[in-house]
Amino acid sequence: MLFSQPILVLLGAYYAIVAASPLDRRAAPTVTLDAATVTGVASGSVNEWLGIPFALPPTGNLRFQLPQPISSYNTSFSATAYGPSCPQQAATFSIPSGLPTETVDYLTSTLSNITGSEDCLTVNVFVPADATPASNLPVVIWIHGGGFESGSASTYNGSVIVNNAIDLNVPTIYVSMDYRAFGFLASEEVKQAGVGNLGMQDQRQAMRWVQKYISAFGGDPTKVTIWGESAGSWSVALHMVTNGGNPEGFFRAAFMESGSPIPIGDITHGQGYYDFIVTQTGCAGSSDTLQCLREVPYDTLKSAIDDTPNSMSYQTLALAWLPRIDGVFLTADPQQLVLQGSVADIPFITGDCDDEGTLFSLSTLNITTDAQLTEYLQTYWFPTAPATTLQQLLVYYPQDPTQGSPYDTGTANAFSVQFKRIASILGDAAFQAPRRLFLQQRSGRQSTWAFLSKRLKSVPVLGSFHGSDLFNVYGGYDMASYLVRFVTNLDPNGSGTLSWPTWTTSSPNLLTFLDGQTPQQITQDTYRVDAIAYMINVNLNYTR
Template sequence: MLFRLVPFLQVGFTAAAVISGRAAGPTVTLDGGSVVGTRTGAVDKFLGIPFGKAPVGDLRFNLPEAVDAYSGTIDATSYGPSCPQQALKLPLLDGLPAETVEHILNSIFNAVLPSDEDCLTINVVKPSFANSTSNLPVVAWIFGGGFELGGTSMYDGASIVARSIAMGKPIIYVSMAYRVSAFGFLASQEVKDAGVGNAGLHDQRLAFKWIQKYIGAFGGDKSKVTIWGESAGAISVALHMISNGGDTEGLFRAGFMQSGSPIPVGDLTGGQKYYDDIADKTGCSGAADSLQCLREVDYNTLKAAVDDSPFIFDYQSLLLAWLPRADGVLFSDNPQRLVQQGKIAHIPIVSGDCDDEGTLFSLAQLNVTTNEAVRKYIQEIFLPKVPDADIDALLKLYPQDITQGSPFDTGIFNAITPQFKRIASFQGDAVFQAPRRYFFDALSGKSDIWAFANKRLKGLPVLGSFHASDILNVYGGGDLADYLINFVVTLDPTGGNASSWPKWTSSSPNMLSLNDIGKSVIQDTYRKEAMAKLNEVLLTYPV
């Protein structure tokens, strides 16, 4: 759910704006407007194009509205601001090996994203030769960040497009901003009654509709759109597959997911305590219409209240305050129950996880050092509704034995507390690995599935193959980039220089293991009993 930066970070962001003067860069006509971008080599970029009206005033904490028809000249030479970010709080880093700290700080936290409520912009990166008759396949990227932070400027799609050109399989790359934290995922009875939950997902959906309307002008084929994301972005991809009862509305034909599947979440009212806390801190708790009050409250006052809510590296960590929930609009039920009911789009997918998904987040529980403390954490924080017998079963399936913990396959090493590897294995499976396997079982025989396991960086102390460590494999031009491009073009990740990758089925659960040295095919049967129990418990007691 966290984000991963790439070495193509842009600086000097400005919102897309109307400009005057002679157009100097590549130009695309949308409605009655001329969108002016930039060209570098064989790649054109059109950045920061508004696709949704500013979600301020009555549109704050509301569903997004499409912008009016374009007119005049639109400057699309720099990214728009990110949507309001939740205040960044670092995990405890004292005592960690320098190499590990460097990975955390330099690879994850070295961005300051200019942000603004007026943030709903979209970016298009295309081969410079593409025109309105090219009909190229399209990939739409959804960034991660725990539904709490992140932005499109962190990822430069030029590397993907350039690689696709070099492969002789040119594609168009699109990325969109969406509201995060409370601004995008406010949840309560009041929000449910107003029918405005999951605004961030609606932002993404509106961006998909923009692609359908306008991507042809850039040279894209609106019938060949693959949605792709990592972490919160991958969870979003999966949730779009089950929204509206599994009806894609023709918005996309395939999904590519890195560390994210339909998650076991309950109703919007599950976020009531966080809503009430913000209402109290902004002076809206006594208002006749607290939701409307929150729309009208001063931005800085609201932002301070949101910043004070639990963050992904606070003690409760992956039990997120702000995330998609069943809302009665996009989702009629807990997403995993919708998967169980078969209310899901049967489209081709590629999906996988990092081997040690839970290590990064378990730095938030380093004070949990005894068996009793682990039980208390799981029972009181992570799974407060689960009966004692089920907690006992889970603790038995995720034992204290450090040789069975995460980073997996590292023996007695990396046990920085007596319970760290145990908690890391439990959290990584509960949030990432087990939901993915549940998702696959429901899709088997109905969709083409290609599964992967990222086992690279296993030698990194404490973290191992940690969450988001596979992102540079795509944006940095690694083999995952080739698999992605093949999949976007042909709906099959193999081909060209990409090695053979057998499909996943329930009877033959093949996974492509991406190792520090080479690749291999493994079976998706590890920790089978433990993940089955997790899925059983989480289906009955969603978070």
């Protein structure tokens, strides 16, 4: 999700967790990396190696520097516990009064803060217990969400995915990594130093690690799929469009949950946030503010970043910290790169939840009039758009609650006079419109599949909220089966599941996940066709 979440707590609350068996009496597994013997954990039918460093700690003078690879492992060590999560921006959000208890339970579970450490660049590897270096198994790399401001690999149980793959006779290796949430400084100073998008560079370095070492665990480095959700899904999309669309052999397929190539402005657009941090940390008088930020005490830096907007603040998905055009990792707006054809030529899956925007509209309940909504959109979302454009946008997204999100709930869930309308606008701007544009542009050029999750629609106010599709995978449910088959066969289909046709412009098929007696059905990606088409145009022309 866009924010940190103890995912297993959520799963336990609403689904039966499909987890690995208890630790058995097998000897602890070992693997040889360079000259080191690395000891892991034997857990049922899965072997786990946790917290393996993939880069030097980005501490001291390496703070706000590109990730530095570890040249070799020379000393044996144990990898039996997750490494520290990366530093997290504090989740500051007041839960509105009047929300039903069920909704509050979801929110309180998802907004738990995680204690982080700067020494956090580690990977975790989950492997079928019978794998050997000769197994040549396919590999899936998980990139967690968190709004580029929080999140942790440790909150996702990779053994669920590996066990699911074993059960379907498509054994798979699962890799997850932590990357710097404080890795998205944006300013002219950052641009000149060539140290933008450090969180993305961390992810890329983890992929290099997989290429170098995964065969020792039984993985095939030529059969890697990258997979993420929310900010992790946006990350996957950006890895597809960077480097002229050349994946450098790091991955051969991609799976995206709630995140496609999004409109992104130049890295200098973050100057205001950078200047604020420089002032708050006492670096304003320095001749080299970036170097000063490397040297300030960690607690001072964290306190300054905590005081900047987060994904649950008033501006919500108009994120303060996110990847931006830096001339290195990103040479242009990702959506323009898509239009230019700078896209990795690989099969991919991308999908969204039905009500992506509801979670992020709880901070805008004070907006009650069209004039206030127009001002909000002009200030945070489309500052260069003319008034006529925003007025037309509001025509496509009327105040009528029967047309708002949570969709298909009539006049219910209208938590404030503009809540469902704003939820519809934000969900389409950040998720649905970018996904549909991406699919339209790649149709006929590569194999593409798309999904829509309408599960948990009955959750009051939130509906099928952002992140609710995670239950379908980390709960061991049907989306996990489609995922592991895709990782193995580059096709999500297999016996025992509804056949999932590809998405094309002539037949925009969606595998739709539903509650009730019919768990999946094929629908068409034609909802809100005119509104989303207009939103696509606004995104393309008025990038923040």
